[in-house]
Amino acid sequence: MRTALIAGATGLVGKATVYALLESNAYSRVTVLVRKPLAMKHHLLHQVIVDWDQLENNQHDLVADDVYCCLGTTMRNAGSKEAFRKVDFTYPLNLATICLQNKASQYLLVSAMGANPQSIVFYNQVKGEVEKAIASLGFETVTIVRPALLLGNRKEFRVGEVVAKTVMRLLNIVMVGPLLKYKAIEPKVVAKAMLQLALKENKGVIVVENNTLFELGR
Numbered sequence: 001m002r003t004a005l006i007a008g009a010t011g012l013v014g015k016a017t018v019y020a021l022l023e024s025n026a027y028s029r030v031t032v033l034v035r036k037p038l039a040m041k042h043h044l045l046h047q048v049i050v051d052w053d054q055l056e057n058n059q060h061d062l063v064a065d066d067v068y069c070c071l072g073t074t075m076r077n078a079g080s081k082e083a084f085r086k087v088d089f090t091y092p093l094n095l096a097t098i099c100l101q102n103k104a105s106q107y108l109l110v111s112a113m114g115a116n117p118q119s120i121v122f123y124n125q126v127k128g129e130v131e132k133a134i135a136s137l138g139f140e141t142v143t144i145v146r147p148a149l150l151l152g153n154r155k156e157f158r159v160g161e162v163v164a165k166t167v168m169r170l171l172n173i174v175m176v177g178p179l180l181k182y183k184a185i186e187p188k189v190v191a192k193a194m195l196q197l198a199l200k201e202n203k204g205v206i207v208v209e210n211n212t213l214f215e216l217g218r
Helices: 012-024 052-061 081-101 122-135 159-176 177-182 187-200 211-216
Strands: 002-007 027-034 046-048 068-069 106-110 139-146 205-210
Touching: 002 012, 002 081, 002 177, 012 027, 012 068, 012 187, 027 068, 027 187, 046 159, 052 081, 068 081, 068 187, 081 122, 106 187, 122 139, 139 187, 177 211, 205 211
Parallel strands: 002 027, 002 068, 027 046, 068 106, 106 139, 139 205
Antiparallel strands: none
């Protein structure tokens, strides 16, 4: 059976991905990279404590067939553009580089709707830049998923996001057809969709927009 590795396991999508993979029986081992141990136990779960600024120290632990990168932060939490870029660009790219050296065949990256290296919006620009950088490394498969606004409770409180989620929950009823691309999405739907994409074992660079995530993650 194949093995999986998850980065960002404490975030909304990352946590949902851990559960989805463990429940699927698709992998013989699920490795999670964490700053401190998770309070969960499972016979397939293997936890590796890492310092993201010195990831090369864990090179021998970063071995898996499929790598799920769910890393991400916000400008508010990061505190600066430099700190944001480190989490959303440098860390995912470093992880991808090491995992490729360790013969990983598939890298699944959680990006964002609107990602574009030419975007005038810094957030979308960085997301687009990391997509492009990872896609060029030479994996057999790079799958980039671009969810819209994620529903769910985060550890930190964000007034603007709470308002947006409330509005989107009301609008979700009419978000069908072409509008499905913009519909707010549950993290578990993204996680299930990524698992389905990984199991398809497609080749090349695949970009999956929000509407397709809904179709695959139901």
